[in-house]
Amino acid sequence: MPRPRLTFVGTGYLGATYAVCFAELGYEVLGFDVDVARIAALTAGTVPFHEPGLTELLRRNLAAGRLRFTTSYAETADFGDVHFVCVGTPQRPGGTGADLSYVESAVTGLAAHLTRPALIVGKSTVPVGTAEWVERLVAKHAPGLGVQVAWSPEFLQEGRAVQDVLRPSRIVVGVRSEWAGALVDAAHRGILELAAAEDREVPVVVTDFATAELVKVAANAFLATKISFINAMAEVCEVAGGDVTQLARAIGYDPRIGNRFLQAGVGFGGGCLPKDIRAFQARAQELGAGEALRFLHEVDLINQRRRGKVLQLAAELLGCPPGPGGPQFAGARVAVLGATFKPHSDDVRDAPALQIAAALARAGAGVRVYDPAGMANAALAQPGLRFAESLDDAVRDAELVCVLTEWPEFRTADPARLGRLAATPLVIDGRNCLDAAAWTAAGWRYRGLGSRPADRAPAGWTALDQDDPAGRPPLPRPATRPVAAR
Structure with missing residues (x-):
């Protein structure tokens, strides 16, 4: 079977990345979106979000003529043999389930303009059962044309999405016919050919609709559970005097566990894990299997609780008094380093760093936020911050x-130089990403999450009670701040 022509319906983070990368693999590609400004930016060679390496590939494939963008459903339907649906599935307003309105709009808008057999492949993260629902939509809006449906979930990690498309860890496809299987195989042939040329193997899992849909949400639920597990261990370490980084290192050597996603800190965020585990729980409840995923509620609670831990540590270090709604910071000057939910991204959706910054400001602190890539989005999300x-x-x-996103610029910063800029050398390492010994040696009072070695002390002590390893006396404890006037 010759290579099919591909369309990507929805050119947000997911669709634009896939469209550009499949053009790089040699396919003829058309990207579609109803957002006129987004299509204009992509057509002009501008990626409207931060993703390393993508701008260069976009411009190269536009110039080569393999890649175009449009706002026309009719042009999209006429162009493509395989149509990938790449629209968002956000959390429903006022609920925890997934909002499938964008999927419905994309499928019905496309199907109404189809005039020949084609394959619609879902890539969006959806509740199990969605593919069968999409089949019914297609049968209603494109009857008798032989249009079929498949589901192939995406596994992109922001910050390394180009590699995740071109060199994926696996390809999962849910199909119901040999014709659909052959066509979706042809659509992925470029990835397999690249792997063969590089002497790599890409596992391909061909399965049913329900399993394909469950793979993505199950993977995200597992990762979220692993992150919240190590953060729960951090809570235990903080009261028991243990060191969660050494604990994570030790259990990570167990091949049954592994060391990835065992970095204790302020927890996970972004546009996937939080909303996906909530939607997974909601769908399981609808199917009568809610008890099976009850643990994900606790995973979510642990994750949210870590954000409050930073405020607790900040109040402890600054000597701030309690108030009716939590600590009162009364004008304390706080630098928040990081606004995105992870480095190498400009995504601030459900970002712990930005939420902590906003909470500090609401409690009276004078907060200044800096992020290497996420400032514009952060300012839109939290316009009241400085x-x-x-x-x-x-x-x-x-x-x-407060270091709250583990950007390389923060991890490799010179603590001695920064110490000369700060009024008081107090640092909270919310990602456990700094060299605790180097910061302490430079005169900083360091607190990591999970009783890192630099902040270990007898029960009841705070970081300010400890003697400096270099023999310097402890810093004087800041005067207790008055409760801000209401």
Whole structure:
């Protein structure tokens, strides 16, 4: 079977990345979106989000003529043999289930313009049962044309999405006919050919609709559980005097467990894990299997609780008094380093860093936020916050520095130089990503999440009670701040 022509319906993060990368593999590709401004930006060679390496590939494939973008359903339907649906499935307003309105709009809009047999392949993360529902939509809006449906979930990681498309860890496809299987195989042949040329193997799992749909949400639920597990262990370490980083290292050597996603910190965020585990629970409840996923509710609670831990540590270090709604920071100057939910991305959806910054500001702190890529999106999401132009600008005169996204710029920063900029050398390492010994040696009072070695002390002590390893006396405890006037 010759290579089919591909369309990607929805050119947000998912669809645009796939469209560009499949053009790079040599396919003829058309990207569709109803967002006129987004299509104009992509056509002009501008990626409207931050993803390393994608802009270069976009411009190269536009110039080569393999890649175009459109806002026309009719053009999309006429062009493609395989149509990948790549629209968002956000959490429903006022509920926890997935909102499938974008999927419905994309499928019905496309199907109404189809005039010949084609394959519609879902890539969006959806509740189990969605593919069968899409089949019914297609039968209603494109009757008698031989249009079929398949489901092939995506496994992109923001910050390394180009590699995840071109060199995936696996390909999963749910199909119901040999024709659909052959066509979806032809659509992925470029990935397998690239793997063969590089002497790699890409596992291909061909299965039914329900299993294909469940693979993505099950994977995300497992990852979320692993992250919340190590954060639960951090809570135990904090009261028991253990060191969660050494604990994670030790259990990570067990091949049954592995060391990935065992980094304790402020928890997970972004546009996938939080909403996907909630939608998974909601769908299981609808199917009568809610008891099976009850543990995911606790996973979610642990994740949310870690954000409050930063405020607790900040109040402890700054000597801030309690208030009716939590600690009162009364003008304390706090630098928040990081706004995105992870490094190498500009995505601030459900970002722990940005939510903590906003909570500190609501409690009276004077907060300055700096992020290497997410400032524009952060300002849209939290317009009441103040944003610094650089790392130095954020830290200058700060009484407390909170590192909440593990950008390389923060991990490799010189603590001695930053110590000369800050008003008080107090740092909370919300990602356990800093060299605790180096920061302590540079004069900082360091607190990681999960009793890192630099903050270990007898029960009841705070970081300010400890003697400095270099023999310097402890910093004087800040005066207790008055409760802010209401």
